[in-house]
Structures are given as C-alpha cells and as structure tokens.
Amino acid sequence: MTTGFETDRISRRKAIWREIPAGIWALGFVSLLMDVSSEMIHALLPVYMVTVLGTSALTVGMIEGVAEATASITKMFSGALSDWLGKRKLLAALGYGLAAFTKPIFPLAPSVGWLIAARFIDRIGKGIRGAPRDALVADISPAHLRGASFGLRQSLDTIGAFFGPLLAIALMWLTANQFSAVFWIAVIPGFLSFVLILVAVREPKRPEGLRRIRMPFSRSELGRLGAAYWWVVAVAAVFTLARFSEAFLVLRAQSIGLPLMLVPAVLVIMNIAYAISAYPVGVLSDRIDRVTVLIVGLFLLLAADLLLAFAPGAIGLVLGVVLWGLHMGFTQGLLATLIADAAPAELRGTAFGMFNLVTGLALLIASVTAGALWDATGPQGTFLAGAVFTLLTLIGLLPVQTRLGKREAS
Known part of the structure; x- marks a missing residue:
C-alpha cells in the first residue's frame, strides 16, 4: 500500500519530468541517435580496418589518438566562437551535420585513407558541437532544474552509447558479418539526429543587456x-x-x-x-x-x-x-x-x-x-x-x- 509520503514523492518526480523544457529532451534524443549511429560504426571499425583492409593495430591506435585529440582542441574554439556569435544552435547543428554526412563514407570507402578522412571529419563535428551544445543546455534549462537537465541529456546520450554496439552485434549476426550493410544502417540514426536538432531545438533569445564578447581568449x-x-x-x-x-x-x-x-x-x-x-x-x-x-x-x-x-x-x-x-x-x-x-x-x-x-x-x-x-x-x-x-x-x-x-x- 502506497503511503502519503511515497505518493507525494512520486508526484514530485513526475512534475520534474514535465518541467524540463522540450529543448532539453530534444537535445537528449539528438545525442542518443548520434551515439547509436557513431557507436555502431566505431564498435566495428578497428576490426574492419585490421581484418578487411589489412591495417596494422598501430595505425588504428594512431588514428584514434589523433581523432580524439582533434575533437578536444576543436571544442575549445567552437565554444569561444559561440560566445562571440551569441549563437549556440548554429554551431551545434553544424557539428551534428558534419558527423551525419560523413557516415556514408564508411561503407563506401575504397581505402584506409578515406576512412581516416571520415573519422577525422567526424571528430571535428564532435568537437564543433560539444561546447555549444552544453552551453545551450545551460541556456535553456531553468536554474532550479539545471542538474536534472544535464543529467537527462547525459542519460539519453549513454543509452545510445551502449545500444549502438549491441545493435551492431545483432546486425552482424543477421547479415552474416557484412560490415558494409551495418555501416549503411548506421547512417539512418545519424541523419535523424541532424534533422531533429534542426526542427525540434529552439535557441532562447539572448537576454537584453547581456554583455557582448569580442575576444573570448583574451586575458x-x-x-x-x-x-x-x-x-x-x-x-x-x-x-x-x-x-x-x-x-x-x-x-x-x-x-x-x-x-x-x-x-x-x-x-x-x-x-x-x-x-x-x-x-x-x-x-x-x-x-x-x-x-x-x-x-x-x-x-x-x-x-x-x-x-x-x-x-x-x-x-x-x-x-x-x-x-x-x-x-x-x-x-x-x-x-x-x-x-x-x-x-x-x-x-x-x-x-x-x-x-x-x-x-x-x-x-x-x-x-x-x-x-x-x-x-x-x-x-x-x-x-x-x-x-x-x-x-x-x-x-x-x-x-x-x-x-x-x-x-x-x-
């Protein structure tokens, strides 16, 4: 039997879900879809490069290291640029768009060079969207729900992170280890993510009197x-x-x-x-x-x-x-x-x-x-x-x- 205290606690929890702005939910599902797409490919890419294209493990490691370093450096500049422009959604959408449009390269790539280029551009896309997206979450969320908003986006993002590899494993079994078929299917959630941020996320108006930033990296x-x-x-x-x-x-x-x-x-x-x-x-x-x-x-x-x-x-x-x-x-x-x-x-x-x-x-x-x-x-x-x-x-x-x-x- 539910006590009055438990009923009140459940109703408060439901109220929090309802109070979180729609833009936060949309950004969460944007992250989820892109993670499903990316992880479907990334879970198989090292094996594909080594077993199908004959790439060495050292090359795979170097590609991954350079790709992640590129993403980290790009995040710094994209965040500062979003402050200078006073716009977050534009850069976040650009980042998701770059990632989405590189996905078809993976099944079409005739050589390792093409895969390196696709991986590099994909990580640039991740770097471009990261800081502006997080700043957009902070801009959209009410101060009293800021922790819940960041937590919700992170939960949805992480669901994509483990669902992607599971889906890749299942599809490899269904297609009898056809890497290209799995890579093509991974294109779909990537483009859905890009479309969703374009149509479902609205950037709030810049508050009047908020100071303009001209040189974000100045002392x-x-x-x-x-x-x-x-x-x-x-x-x-x-x-x-x-x-x-x-x-x-x-x-x-x-x-x-x-x-x-x-x-x-x-x-x-x-x-x-x-x-x-x-x-x-x-x-x-x-x-x-x-x-x-x-x-x-x-x-x-x-x-x-x-x-x-x-x-x-x-x-x-x-x-x-x-x-x-x-x-x-x-x-x-x-x-x-x-x-x-x-x-x-x-x-x-x-x-x-x-x-x-x-x-x-x-x-x-x-x-x-x-x-x-x-x-x-x-x-x-x-x-x-x-x-x-x-x-x-x-x-x-x-x-x-x-x-x-x-x-x-x-």
Whole structure:
C-alpha cells in the first residue's frame, strides 16, 4: 500500500519530468541517435580496418589518438566562437551535420585513407558541437532544474552509447558479418539526429543587456570566468587522471580469464549503470549541495578502483564495473552542471570549451600513464594509482565547495 509520503514523492518526480523544457529532451534524443549511429560504426571499425583492409593495430591506435585529440582542441574554439556569435544552435547543428554526412563514407570507402578522412571529419563535428551544445543546455534549462537537465541529456546520450554496439552485434549476426550493410544502417540514426536538432531545438533569445564578447581568449575574459570556475576545471583535470580510459576495464576482464566473446559485455554493464544513474543524480543535485553529490561519486570511483585492483574472479569484476558506471553517473553530468553554475552566462561556450580541452588532454595523459603502469606493475598498480588520484581530487574539492558557496551567496 502506497503511503502519503511515497505518493507525494512520486508526484514530485513526475512534475520534474514535465518541467524540463522540450529543448532539453530534444537535445537528449539528438545525442542518443548520434551515439547509436557513431557507436555502431566505431564498435566495428578497428576490426574492419585490421581484418578487411589489412591495417596494422598501430595505425588504428594512431588514428584514434589523433581523432580524439582533434575533437578536444576543436571544442575549445567552437565554444569561444559561440560566445562571440551569441549563437549556440548554429554551431551545434553544424557539428551534428558534419558527423551525419560523413557516415556514408564508411561503407563506401575504397581505402584506409578515406576512412581516416571520415573519422577525422567526424571528430571535428564532435568537437564543433560539444561546447555549444552544453552551453545551450545551460541556456535553456531553468536554474532550479539545471542538474536534472544535464543529467537527462547525459542519460539519453549513454543509452545510445551502449545500444549502438549491441545493435551492431545483432546486425552482424543477421547479415552474416557484412560490415558494409551495418555501416549503411548506421547512417539512418545519424541523419535523424541532424534533422531533429534542426526542427525540434529552439535557441532562447539572448537576454537584453547581456554583455557582448569580442575576444573570448583574451586575458581579461578568461579572468572573468572566475576563481570558482578554474577550481572546478582543476579538480576535473585531477579527477580525469583518476578515471582513465574504459579500455582498461576490458583489459581487466581479459586478465581474469573472461571468454573473449563476453569481454565487450563489460562496457555494456558499465554504460547501463551510467545511464540509469545520471538523471536521478542530476535531480538530486538540484535539491542538495552539488559538491556533496560529486564527493559521493568519487567514493564510488575509489571503491571501484579497489575492487578492480584486489577482488578476484568475475563477481569482483562485475561489482567493480557497476561501481565505475555509477561513479560516471554521479560525476559527468554534475561536472558540466558545476561549470554552468560557475561561469558567467555570456562566457559559457568558452567555459565549456576550455573545460573539455583540459579534461580531454588529462584523459590522454591518464590513459598513457595507465598503460605504462599496466605493463610495469599489472592491473593492481594501475587501479591503485587511480585510487590515489581519486583521493587527491577529494582534497581539491574542499576549496571548490567554499568558493561556489560564496558565489551563490553573492
């Protein structure tokens, strides 16, 4: 029997879903569709390049590294450009459009060179849309629903991230391993994503009196971002050093003797935990102090690192992977929300661009370091190093909490 308290809680939860603006829902489904399209291709592309086109594993690694670095650098400039133009949707739509129009190249590519070009342009598209889209989420969402809005978009995005590879696996089985057929099907959600942002997302009018930005990267403008913002960026960078690439979760699964056909299930489990938790955590962060919620996420990461370092067998692995996914749900949308809270409205694009650049470079450093530690000390050394960086991040959160509190008071 439902109590009055439970009924009231359920009605409040439903009210939050209804209050979130339609533009946030649309952006969430735009992200979902594009992730389905991209992950269908990216889940198969390394195997396709090695087995069908005869590319070396080193070449695959170099292509992926350059592509992701390109995306991180592009995010910085696109965010600043959106502040200079005073327009977010135009750049976000351009980014999704570039990604959509490169998708047909993958099934048509006659050589590795064409695939490299398509991958490069696709990542440029990702870089162009990233910071303006996040700034647009902040512009559209009411202040009291900002955490829920970022959490919802992140949940929908992550659903696409695990549904895409599952769909690719199913289609490979149905088509008897016809890569081209799967790549052609992946084109469809990519174009749907582009159409959806064009027709369903409306950019709010620029508030009257909002200051115009002429030189986003000037010293004075970067200074206007404020100490609270730079503390959030610094903490996020150290935190990113703690949460290296999820590829090491796959390696951990392989190291305990999990059958090769089951190894990809590790990322599916992680993304399910991520998708389920991101929205409720966003809602929670609108009701209590956001930094407190972030601290909970860091303790989840600490527990995941320790489990993955020491817990034996498949049960320890699954628990560690679930905790890793939950920590992502507790932290990724929340860090974006903290950036939106700390940065002035007219500089949100620049703020998200700089944030994405710093965390992207930190992730690259973290993954290289984790790989070196793995070779030198094995899984235990890698995940224990992650635990140490997590503790450093927890220490760094104390001044962030103080500075954000002062900003809210002012």
